[in-house]
Amino acid sequence: MSIIQVENVTKTYKSGKGIFDISFSVDQGEVFGYLGPNGAGKTTTIRQLMGFTNVDQGRCLIRGMDTRLQAEEIQKFVGYIPGEIAFFNNMTGKQFLDFISQMRKQAKSRTAELVTRFELDVKPKISKMSKGMKQKVALTAAFMHDPEIYILDEPTSGLDPLMQKTFIELILEEKKRGKTILMSSHSFEEVERTSDRAGVIREGRLVALEDVNSLKAAQRKAFIVTVVSSGEVELLQNSNLEISRITGNQVEIIISSNYDEFIRVLTKCSVKGLDVLNQNLEQAFMKYYGREAEKNE
C-alpha cells in the first residue's frame, strides 16, 4: 500500500528552476532514498510533501490525504527534519524540545532515550550550539513522538561520521518497526545502507526510480591502481577496462559492474597499491548525470 504518493508534480520558481512532472510513491514500511546533488530539487519536493507550497500541477498525498489541504491532520503521524538548520534561537535545546512536544500535544515521548543516544547536551542555548549539535536537536524533534512516517531532508548533514553511523542504525531500527521513511541525500553510500528503493533527481526531473541494488549496478567507482612497470600500464590500457587517467605507474580505472574482469586483469600485473577514489554523486552516476548533460549540450 502506498503511504506517500507524488503524482505528476510540477512546481516552477520564478527563476525557471523547480521540479517538473515528478512521480513516485513510497510503500508502507519502505525506506525511500531521494538522491540528487545540491540544487536538484529535493527540498522543493519535500516542501510539497509538508504542505508548505502549492503545486503548479499534480498532487501529493500522504495516506490518501492532500498534503497541502490536510497538513494539520497529516502532521499527527509525521516526523520531519528541515533541509536547512533553523531554530528558535533564544531557546535552549530542552526548551525547544519541550515546546515542540507541547505544540504536538504529545503524550508519549522518547526524548530522553534519543538525547542519550545522540549524546546530546540540551542545556545550552541553540544559538550557541555547533552545526552538528543543532542537527541532533532537529533529529530528536523529528523522532521523539515516535511517528509512523518520516520525511527527512538531508538528515545527516552536519553530523560527524560516528553520528552518521548512529543515525543509520536508528533508521534501520525504525524500518524494522515498520515505519515508512522518505529521506533525501546527496550521498549514495548513505542511501545504499538504509534504503530499499531510490529516486534519482537531476535538475528537477526524476531520472531514475529503481531499487537500490540495481542502482548499485549503475554506480561507477574509480580505483587507482599502482603497478610496477610501464609494460603493465600498457597491459591495463589494452584490456577492456575503462581508464580515465594515467600518471606514471598509477592508473585510474572506472568500474561499474565489471568487477570480475577487473580482478582478472589485475592478477596479470604485480599490483603495488590499490585505492578507491572518493566520488560525488554526479561522478558515481554518470549514466544519469554526466553523459546526459553532454548529450543535451
Added chain:
Amino acid sequence: MNKTLFKQTSKSNWIIGVIIFAVMMMYLSIIISMFDPENMEGIMAMLETMPQELMAAMGLTELGVTLTSFVVSYYYGFLVIMFPMIYSIIVANRLIAAHVERGSMAYLLATPNSRLEIVITQALFLILSITVLFLFVFLAGIIFSEILFPGHLEIGSFLLVNLITLLLFYAVSGISFFFSCLFNTTRKSLAFGAGVPVAFFVLDMLSNVRDQYSWIGNFSLFSLSDPLRIVEGDAVISISIVVPLLIALMTYTAGIIIFNRKDLPI
C-alpha cells in the same frame, strides 16, 4: 488560538513591550509633573522659546489649560503615536516574516496545527499586547495624575482618548502585520511594515506645521483623530472609530488569508 504558541510568543516579545512602556512612562511622568495649574503662562512662555515649526509638527500649538487637555495635547499628539508605532513595527515583523525567513516556521507547521491557527495566534498576540500596553498607559496616567494633582484628571474623556488611540493602533499594527504575512524576508516586511506607518506619521506632522499644509493630513491615518478635540468634545468621533476599525479588520484579515494560502520557502 494555540496556547502553547501564544505563551512562547509572549516570552520572546514581552521585553520589547516593557522597554517601550518604560520609555513611555518616563515621558508621561515628566509631562504630568510639568503641569502647573497656577502658572500656565510660565509653560507657554517656555514653549515659545522653542522652534515654532517643531512644536507645531508635534501638535503643540494649542495647549489645554486643564490637566486632561494638557496631558492629551502634550502626550497623545506625538509620543503616544511614536512609541506604540515602534512596538507594532518591530513585533509584527517578528511574528511572521522573521519566522519564515529564519525557517523556524517550518517547525511550527510540522506540528499538528493548521497555518490558520498559527497565524491567528500571532495576530491575537499583537492585538492583545497593544491593548495591554494602552491599558497600562491609561492606568499610569490616572495614577500619576492622582498622586501629583488629585482630582484634576477627567477620567471619562481621558478614557475616550485612550480608546480612540488604541483603535488607531489596531489599524497601524494591522498594516505592519499584513506586510509581515505578505513577504518572506524581514527586509521587505520591514521596508513596508515600517515605511507605511512612518509615512503616515510624517504626513500628519507636516499637516500640523502650517494651516496651508493641513490638507496633507487627509492622507494620513493619524490625522483621523484629534485628541484635544475629543477632550473638548467637538471632534467627529464616529470617523475616528469606524475608519481605524475597518482598516484593522481589512489588514488583519487579508494578512491571515494571504499567509494561509501562500508558498512558504522554508
